[in-house]
Amino acid sequence: MKDVALITLHGMGKVDWEYHRELEYxxxxxxxxxWDRVSFKVVHYAYFLQQPQDLLWERMLRDTDNELDATRLRKFLLFGFGDAAALEYSARQPGPNTKYLQVQREIQAVLRQAYLELGRDHRKPVVIIAQSLGCQVISSYLWDAGTGKYSFxxxxxxxxxxxxFLRLRSxxxxVxxxxxxxxxxxxxxxxxxxxxxNPQFQWDNYYDEDDVLGWPVNQLGDTYHFVKDHPINTGNLLTSWNPLSHTGYWGDRDLLRPLADVLRQRINMPT
Structure with a gap:
């Protein structure tokens, strides 16, 4: 029997299936x-988006008359921002099996696994950590859960x-x-x-000032007033001072220490 669920969501682009390992270790x-008291579950939503992106990229390279420049950057933009655009577009399309709904159902499938490990106790606490585009994905999920839209x-x-439990009331x-x-x-x-x-809900947002894809959130407006933004310096000697810092959060001690403390609090252990 577990005492708390920890759910992860990855970021944009072509994602390593083992993306969570550094955080887990x-x-x-x-x-x-x-750690044995934590139900640790991993969401892989890029699975629904990557295959058509791979096929399109292959056609671009094969069928374009003139050779494309900056292929590495183009590939990053296609796979990365293509995820966000596809989800935003599909959310406005009719039908029972859009990409947007597939992603929501994947989150719910992972939550159901955690629900079983928590002994089907819907009151037990859930902690979610999301990276990059995953932040927008879980924000949309919470919006829909609160308004009863889409899969709800x-x-x-x-x-x-x-x-x-699926509405994330607990x-x-x-993070x-x-x-x-x-x-x-x-x-x-x-x-x-x-x-x-719920009234106990807390949102902590970590960003690196060198990460052009990572931003503070509190300044978005009055409804985000409760978000606590934490500037940290992520990455190593090669990445901490440039946009590659975007990939360094989940192995950074400035994130791992407070997240471990949060989990201890949720299983009623001293920090």
């Missing part, structure tokens, strides 16, 4: 035997306790790293955050 080291429109056949901590939500909301007159799922 760091937390295991810090928590020791207490019809939850017939699901028990009341499990529905509450989410106590959201975001390299968050690019401001990029997606900057053109809105009044960006609006999802409603806090």
């Amino acid at each position: 760091g937390l295991k080291r810090d928590l020791g035997s207490a 429109e019809n939850m017939a056949g699901i028990g009341a306790d499990e529905r509450e 989410l106590r901590n959201l 975001t790293t390299g968050c690019n939500i401001p990029i997606f909301t900057s053109g809105l007159d009044r960006p609006t955050c999802f409603d806090r799922p």
Whole structure:
């Protein structure tokens, strides 16, 4: 029986299936035997987006009359920002099996696994850590959970306790790293955050000043007033001073230490 669930969401682009390992190893080291009380689950949402991107990239290289310049940058933009564009576009398309709904159902499938390991107790705390585009993905999920949209429109056949868990009513901590939500909301007159799922909910956002894809969130407006932004210096000697710092958050001690403390608090252990 586990005491707390820790759920991870990756960022944009072509994602390593083992993207979570550095974070997992760091937390295991810090928590020791207490790690056994954590239900650790991993969301892979890029799975639904990568195949059509790979096929398009192959066609671009094969069928374009003139050779493309800056192919590494083009590939990064296609795979990275293509994820965000595809999810945003598909959210506005009709049908029961859009990319947007597939991603939501994947999150729910992972949450169901955690729910079982928590002994089907919908009151046990959930902690979520999301990187880069994953921050926007989980923000959208929380918005839809609160408003009853998309995958939450019809939850017939699901028990009341499990529905509450899937709606993340017991989410106590959201930790975001390299968050690019401001990029997606900057053109809105009044960006609006999802409603806090419970009064104990806390949102800590970590960003590196050299990371052009990672931003503070509190400044988005009044509805984001409760977000605590934490500037940290991520990466190593080669990456900490440039945009590659975007890839260094989950192995950084300035993130791992407070996240381990959060987990200890949620399993009622001294920090």
